[in-house]
Amino acid sequence: MSEKKSRILVVDDAVDILEVIKMRLELLGYHVDAVSDPLEALEKFEDGERYDLLLTDQKMDGLTGTELMEKCREIDNTLQTIIFTAFGTIEQAVEAVKKGAYSYVSKPIDHNDLSVKIAQAIEKRSLLNRMYHLEKIIGNQFRFVNMIGNSPAMQKVFSKIAQVATTESTIAIYGESGTGKELAARAIHLHSNRADAPFIATNCAAIPETLLEDELFGHIKGSFTGASGAKEGLFRTANRGTLFLDEVGEMSEAMQAKLLRVIETGEIKPIGSDKVIKVDVRLIVATKRNLKELVEKNKFREDLYYRIHVIPVYLPPLRERKEDIIPLFQHFMKKYSGRAGKKIVRVEQAVVERLMNYNWPGNVRELENMVEYLVAMCQDEVITEDLLPETTRDPAAFSQTTLSMPLRPLREVRDEFTKEYLINLFRHTKGNVSQAAQIAGYYRADFYKLFQKYDLDPKTFKIPPGTKKTQKAGQDLEL
Template sequence: METPRILIADDDKKTRDFVAAFLSYKGYQVFQAFDGQDALQKVELSDVQMVITDIMMPRVNGLEFIKQLKSIRPEIVTIAYSAFANHEMTANLLKAGAFFYLEKPFNLEELETHVKRGLEHQVLQSKSFRSKPCIKNRALLNNIIGESEKMLSLFELIEKVASSDSTVLIQGESGTGKELVARAIHDLSNRNSKNFVAVNCAAIPDELLESELFGHVKGSFTGAVATRIGRFEMADKGTLFLDEIGDMKANLQVKLLRVLQNRELEPVGATRSKKVDVRIIAATNQNLDQMVVSKQFREDLYYRLSVIPIVLPPLREREADIALLLNSFLEKFNRSKQRKVQGFDKQVMDILTNYEWPGNVRELENLVERLVIIKGSGTLTLSDLPEKYRGGKSSPVRTEQVTLPEDGFCLNSAVEEFENRLILQALEKSGGNKKEAAELLNLKRTTLIEKLKKKKLVYGEQFSP
């Protein structure tokens, strides 16, 4: 196995030599640079897998160095350190692409732990970076984690789509990262200096959504004590992301269609229209094709929205990405929760890789957060996993055998009754906590609340079919 190559960048020779001596002793091949500019030149000459850099350096500081490095060699993993950090600096470093941040003085054993994890991360992604040079803007796609063929194809599509102003419809199961894709399209577009405005159409009551989108004038309805601009105007010259578009009511679908056709809107209570220049990106976890057939969604609006359709793959079709996601979220929550969990043992990694993840990336991220908080330190083993994950593949919901009566029965009513019972069982198990109940059902909290409103279900009351 080839010896990993690491570059140390620090204008303080004493610190640089100290770190280099320790890593050399641990068996790594180490190079040194005296500042960011020198480090960039050394990266071009040496095929390094990792750079460990100080932040406060002359000529090119650590933050700027990481930004430039990610633009030319995004596959190189970076670890940053400084004695003068604050929350804002740390956030900027991680946003720029740093794998981890350490405060000086740091423990050498802790450094070695993050070096090992960083090199594991680098191995998982380096092959795909070398084989897919056509993806030019990986630094701006860092928030979307994945190296499988399906994800690499998605990255290429995002780059192609971003340069146009065409409307995009993102479809995929809940938890697949639809908003992340929408943000990436915005960040890569020529509108990236303007606002990216996100609206969850399912989370806003129907009677308020029109005002939220289009704004209103003072006195247009009870409670309209002042004129207010809507989300469309907030996103003028930028991008408006309409999440859960499938939940939008028919009357608002008509008004949205008009905005898409005429590029103008009419605030609630206004007598004049306003011109807007907004790129629309819509998303849904529902099957809009079927909704069009069943007349639940306007066909003309559907074709306006799906000029460029993007379908996100569920996590069960991205098995090659699961280890990468697990390690990435582990580092994230170790930082944010101030824990020191070192990793997953092989048995746990095998189980989680083979699990079907009905809640997709959101479920995986929530699980890692829970494990990191509870474990605190050490290696995650089988006993740390919740019971539902220990069997590998996710188990389907077990239902009682139903015999069809001779005279038949109403399927819709039976499905409705079954769904109601599951929702109430989830609320019972969570003690009425809607967030936890939604997680048990692999739903968004807002989606569960909307279902409770529509079904008029109340936790604590006996349900009768």
């Protein structure tokens, strides 16, 4: 999408002045709303409308400009304000600046002076917002920028993220549990034109159906027993930013219908309200389920599926990108040993082998949890094999996904089995195709067709170069 217009709200009970200002500012390329009643202006903010700048007359019925500014800043604390003052009321204007207004302009308005001040105030707003969000990122220990992935599969994901981030399209992220779906969603937001605005995440499966509507759309005061105040709802909190809906496949039919409406109209209706509110939100959804399959089984609305499956991003399971294991391990080691104030310098070769041979059903999250555990357990400077949890030795973990499934079509299960078999085989031959073909009892050419059908790349099963570099030949991994 092209760069967004800055939004200005003009408030003056002199309607003729209002019209002139609106017209001039629109000619300068701003999005301008104009109202003659300060209470109506406040209502806009309360309804979730957001502006970069409030231009308001000081002397009005209902609320003074300064009072309006203070109330609006309670809702949006980086909002900038310029106050118009009539001749002889400069003192009030100075007072307004002390209370947080960016500046004031005296009437009759000098439009050149006004347009310079507007540009500066908007610049300040944008800087403040950027700073505010950077602080949030830093507070979150750079979680978003720290997305590790050397494997070709992850490199593909990164370049897709970079390509699609600046579009306004809905993105559907698919991947098993713990593969980094939320992290990818944050990365998309950070690379988008919305990076200055909020990124709001929620998990649809974790919230009971009745509460999910309230969570997403909010309610008005008194809309149900116990609703003593109004609630904004996440769509409004995320206004002009990104809303990430995790586990979207778990939404009830009723909620699916409501989500579809928002996507189609760009409007929400808080519970108990008969007023619709425009929202400007970029949607990213994620699921570990196969949505297409859910559609076929009539468990997910087809129309909604096509609305959200606009740009799919697939996060591969960790067992299919083994060369990411060691870099991720090192990354988490640094994070957790730093946090615990421990100096860990080396990892035994046997540990590296176990990590590389393990199936990682819980993907990156499981690896991260294991590192946290290892750091806690490690008593000196070396991670030794005896510290590893027994589960990493468990070959059964490998076939768990296939065996624990209820009865399903043979073709589906056979495909899954074949893929796991091939992964296991490549792991055994360390990516050697001839040897693998021989063991599988295939001619080399046929064997190529077979593993390509499953999107497997034998190269990814070779000992990763990152490991070699940091490892003494056939020895321990230096950290």
